[in-house]
Amino acid sequence: MGNKREEIHRAISNVSNLPTLPGVISKLNSLVENDRSSIDQMSHVISSDQTLSARVLKLVNSPFYGFPGRVSTVSHALILLGVNVVKGLTLSASIFELMEKQAVGLWEHSLGTAVIARFIAKELGHPDLDSVSTAALLHDIGRVVLKVMFVEDYQKIQTLISARDATMLEVEQEVLNTDHAEIGSWLARAWNLPEKLIEPIAFHHSVERAKEQKTVASIVHLSDVLVKGYGFGFSGDEFVSSIQQAAWEHLSLTDEKVEKIVSALEMELMDARSFSFEVQAG
Amino acid sequence: MSQKLRIALDHRNPEEMEILQLRLQGKGYQVIPLNLLKNAIGLLYLDPPDLVIVDLSTEIAILQTFIQDLKRESYFTPVPLIGLIPEVIADRMEWEKFPLDDFIRLPIVYAELFNRIALSLERMKRVFDNNPLTRLPGNTSIQRAIQLALGQEVAVCYLDINDFKPYNDVYGFARGDEVINMVARIISNAVKPYGEKCFAGHIGGDDFVFITPLDESEKICQKIIDHFNMIVSDLFGEEEKSKRFYIAKNRKGEIEKIPLLGLAIAVIPMTNPVMNHYGKVAESAASLKKLAKRSNGSRYVVERRSS
Numbered sequence: 001m002g003n004k005r006e007e008i009h010r011a012i013s014n015v016s017n018l019p020t021l022p023g024v025i026s027k028l029n030s031l032v033e034n035d036r037s038s039i040d041q042m043s044h045v046i047s048s049d050q051t052l053s054a055r056v057l058k059l060v061n062s063p064f065y066g067f068p069g070r071v072s073t074v075s076h077a078l079i080l081l082g083v084n085v086v087k088g089l090t091l092s093a094s095i096f097e098l099m100e101k102q103a104v105g106l107w108e109h110s111l112g113t114a115v116i117a118r119f120i121a122k123e124l125g126h127p128d129l130d131s132v133s134t135a136a137l138l139h140d141i142g143r144v145v146l147k148v149m150f151v152e153d154y155q156k157i158q159t160l161i162s163a164r165d166a167t168m169l170e171v172e173q174e175v176l177n178t179d180h181a182e183i184g185s186w187l188a189r190a191w192n193l194p195e196k197l198i199e200p201i202a203f204h205h206s207v208e209r210a211k212e213q214k215t216v217a218s219i220v221h222l223s224d225v226l227v228k229g230y231g232f233g234f235s236g237d238e239f240v241s242s243i244q245q246a247a248w249e250h251l252s253l254t255d256e257k258v259e260k261i262v263s264a265l266e267m268e269l270m271d272a273r274s275f276s277f278e279v280q281a282g
Numbered sequence: 283m284s285q286k287l288r289i290a291l292d293h294r295n296p297e298e299m300e301i302l303q304l305r306l307q308g309k310g311y312q313v314i315p316l317n318l319l320k321n322a323i324g325l326l327y328l329d330p331p332d333l334v335i336v337d338l339s340t341e342i343a344i345l346q347t348f349i350q351d352l353k354r355e356s357y358f359t360p361v362p363l364i365g366l367i368p369e370v371i372a373d374r375m376e377w378e379k380f381p382l383d384d385f386i387r388l389p390i391v392y393a394e395l396f397n398r399i400a401l402s403l404e405r406m407k408r409v410f411d412n413n414p415l416t417r418l419p420g421n422t423s424i425q426r427a428i429q430l431a432l433g434q435e436v437a438v439c440y441l442d443i444n445d446f447k448p449y450n451d452v453y454g455f456a457r458g459d460e461v462i463n464m465v466a467r468i469i470s471n472a473v474k475p476y477g478e479k480c481f482a483g484h485i486g487g488d489d490f491v492f493i494t495p496l497d498e499s500e501k502i503c504q505k506i507i508d509h510f511n512m513i514v515s516d517l518f519g520e521e522e523k524s525k526r527f528y529i530a531k532n533r534k535g536e537i538e539k540i541p542l543l544g545l546a547i548a549v550i551p552m553t554n555p556v557m558n559h560y561g562k563v564a565e566s567a568a569s570l571k572k573l574a575k576r577s578n579g580s581r582y583v584v585e586r587r588s589s
Contacts, residue, residue, distance in 0.1 A: 016328070055328075066459075091323075128515070
């Protein structure tokens, strides 16, 4: 059992590329073709895709470019890398061959969580909305790693979840002796991403374990639960967990606050939904 | 653990490619094959090598673009580029179109290739004018660029960072270097889209020079300032950002409020007849930058004096 965990941990250092949805690539390509498109437009498209965002952040935080562990948002990454690098990135981005239902579901779930996390962070007066929404966008990146590199295990997990009506985390622990949150944090660390992204990825299912970034981890956790509950996208199982006590306490949540957020969900997710339609249309 | 030197390799002939790859690996190099010329630049951006070898025996036109693109990106100028050239074209190479750092005739004499590789890497370290930190061109290139700019429809801009020294003292030189590096990237990304006439150089420390088309100069300065102000948020903690200052001791050991970092830019139009040599430009920049530094935050000032 322990071997699987080690195997995944070892394999993480060789992950250099994660697949991106074809619709996202074609949108980005048309922006790149046009010399007048701005950093803002480009970062908007890149920020919709968890794997592309992760790659941009990996690049800017790599020792070659000189800012390890410093840059946590896509727009800052683009300012420092420049448009040419993004061109290179899209040229060599591998894409999902088929637009699998699963892939779109996970992509939508990540996008929705990012949108809601930004909204909640704003409501709570958090000073760094961009980093919070990036952390939320990347929270399930470990699942992408599993899907791409450990195809058999990934399928086995999916089968067990539906056969037993068990939660994703339980099954992952049983099959892998680790889970997507930990795997995601390994990747983020191997790619020199900043702590303010690593902790929320690592602890979005166990907020109480976060140290420096408890607030962001709590916001990501809350958004994850709400987006799942709302039924936007598909993160891996149907089970909607309750909001953790640690997050309630840390964010000083009240029923009123949560109600306000829930009632705003629809509006907030509208743009994300129409963007998703656009991307699926190619 | 010291990392293996990484060589990106493009060879037109798969069999010879395999042999070359094995020989290089035998010498302890790590080889990154560049099979798809169309994506090669993209792959290099994502996974930068220490040295590049390209085979010029076929598809010269594509290779010419590839080589020029590679050498135009300031990050890659210190990465040696070695061409493999067949005997027949070696005598009539147009080197201005193929800015290689060295070449080897085909068929390869391996002992020579290994020597050239080692020499190229050493030479780059020795003679490179570019600033080792930011990899932007240094003073020799800056002086040349300004001399070429005299009388042209361009603006020479001098930039430095306000309150950089206390930042360096308080947060440490590693963080200071990061700031310098970020400014370098912001400047070179801002001028790059404007083509050949543009230039970005690093004088040293927190002093930079860049050259822009005259009619775009103010727009570019504003963009650099906007981008820097965004990036500042990665350089300070939440507390400093909300207060807009941090506390440090000045040279006399007194506690002082230091404002967050900003940029001061002096913009000097080269169409001004007074700007008739390099020294004049530098002199004007020095007095103008004092003006730019008078206000808090970032600012650019354009030279309008004609005497």
